[in-house]
Amino acid sequence: MAKCSVLLLGILLMDFSALVKSHHGNGTVRNLEEIIIGRCYNYIRVVNPTVGEKDCSAIWETFRNAFAYKEPCNVLPTDYKDFINLARHAIPRDKYAKEASGVVTVMLNGSVSDGTFPKEGFFAKHELPNLRNDKISEIQIWVMNNIDGPVRETCGTGTVKDLEDIIKGRNFSYSCTDNYSLDLTGLLLLGLVLLGHTERPLAKAGNKTVWTGEGSTENLKEIMIGRCFNYLGTVNVDAGEKDCPNLWKAFLSAFSEKDPCKITTEDYQPFLDLAGHDIPINQSIFWSQTKGLILQYTGVTHKVMPLESTLVGYMVDGLNWCGKLSSPEPNFEACPGWKECENNSISSFWKAASEDYARRAHGEVTVMLNGSARGDTFRNNSIFAEIELGELDNARVTFVHLWIMDNIDGPDKESCDVGSVAVLERILKEKNISYSCKDNYKAAKMLQCMDKLDHPSCRLGEKPIA
Missing domain, CATH: 3.40.50.720 (NAD(P)-binding Rossmann-like Domain)
Incomplete structure (x- = not known):
């Protein structure tokens, strides 16, 4: 399926079965204003910055005016004209x-x-x-x-x-x-918005006072509060009641008015305590160098909950942030790059969040690693190796499923029982945790093939050419 950008209009309204429903339906989604404004800023700052500037508060006002003070059964399509005109933007080729x-x-x-x-x-x-x-x-x-x-x-x-x-x-x-397919027996094509393959690296370098990284994401507060309400209201209603504005304050306090290279994992603990919630049994999944595939698999199966799909991860994934000593507000001009200092705002956050996430894992867990990685498949300096693996113990974790996924174009550098994967298997044995290991797990492999339907490795039983 072709890669595409989702329209701002669709992003604003997605997952609302009806925003103003009939008298026998559910009421309006709670915190609707914060959700829509947050989705708007998230779209123009993170999802599709090419849209340009939009007045998200004005977009909300025109949306609300379409149905406010009106009989719910007498709202016409033309009532949304002003909203549509404000939210409209150029549409990518081949869509809509x-x-x-x-x-x-x-x-x-x-x-x-x-x-x-x-x-x-x-x-x-x-x-x-x-x-x-x-x-x-x-x-x-x-x-x-x-x-x-x-x-x-x-x-x-x-x-x-x-x-x-x-x-x-x-x-x-x-x-x-x-039944448009990949020549794989029984495969039903599922619509996917493909996500970028990125990794959470651990920064290793000395301190500087002039930063080369991008500044904090514009409208960070509105995006995070909106994501919070959206998560609780439409994504995972089982996460419980949370005070989203207070979560933002706890998050901001972790790095506000502090040296951006001296942020500790402990600084984020108040935020993690407030935002944390249970992970369903058997749904914890860990990854290294396979983020895009993990999120695709999560979106299609709904059988796992990676860190990025918890409230903690959902609120910040894909954002950038840091503070400065001279102001309580985020630094929107520049932040330390990954390699400019170890204890930067983002690196320390993901370390703290990953440790908290691993401690909540119970039952069977899954680990997806990249068998085509330029370095080792199981890297001893990755967040999984340094932090998450150490928090897994056989009192809570009953079984580990290892999936070693090669890139669609290869090479097939490491696999089960080979190289660094064998090292990971030995560690699991030493921890008395039962496990299995599969190369190119079929369901995940099918998702990899979505964007390269004719690739030879997308035929069942074949591996990428080394």
């Missing part, structure tokens, strides 16, 4: 209705009972009529059946044929594929 261009994709469910292409559906009524054949070179239709079936409709049949006839009648070029 009026401004879509190039190759666009339509994914439909061939297992539903009320028609794969419902005539009264949102796509049929609002999006399809706005596709322009002077801008679109091809429409790709993917008809996907549920993994357990049934197969009710396919290309060229039923309502799918109705859609094909409409597209042909409007002189679009198109193709239709049933």
Whole structure:
């Protein structure tokens, strides 16, 4: 599936089944203002900075005005016009209705009972009529059946044929594929927004007073408070009640008015104590040099909860921050780079958060490592080796699943029972923790193939070429 940026409009409203519901439905999502403003700043500062400046408070006001002081059943699409105009921005090629261009994709469910292409559906009524054949070179239709079936409709049949006839009648070029796959038996393609592969390195260098790293993320406060309310209200309601403004204050106090190279792990303990919550049994997963794949796997399966999917990690992942001695506010001009000093604000945070996360692990845990890494697969200076592994003990952890994942293009440098992986296995034995080790775990391998469908290693049973 092609990589894409998600629209600001979609980010602002995602996960709200209805923001103002009928009288028999749930009420408006709590802390809606903070969530939407936070999502707005998160989008323009972190997700898609190319959008440019937006007045997120004004965007919220126009959104609220669309339904405030109105009968909930009498809110019209035109009431949201001002909101849409303020939030609108250029759309990437190959995506979305009026401004879509190039190759666009339509994914439909061939297992539903009320028609794969419902005539009264949102796509049929609002999006399809706005596709322009002077801008679109091809429409790709993917008809996907549920993994357990049934197969009710396919290309060229039923309502799918109705859609094909409409597209042909409007002189679009198109193709239709049933259960678009990777030539892997039984694989159902899942929509993914691919995430960047990054690592949490440990900084090792001397102190400086002029920093070369980027400054704190603009609107850091609004982003973090918004993420907090969003997490508690829509992502993980089981995390319990939390005071999001107070969490921000605890986080800020860890580095505010302090030398940005003298931040300790203990400085973050008040924040961790306030934000911490239980990790479901058997859902802890640790990683090194495989962050993007871990987050893809998490988003698709919902069977694991890495640190980045806890409230602690969710609030800060992908952000930058540090303080300065002369002001209680974050330093938005420059922060120490990873290698400029060891005890910088971000490095100390991830060390503290990782230790706290590992202490909460119980039951079966999973570890995903990179078998194609330039250095060792199990690096003795990684956060997993230095901090997290030491916190795992056989009183709480009953089993460890090791997954050694090679990059899609290889090389296959290390695998189970080989090199540094063998060292990790020996440590687990010494800790009396039972474990298994798998090379290129199939479910994760399928996710790697999403972006390189024709790669030879994406055939079952084959390894990347060394």
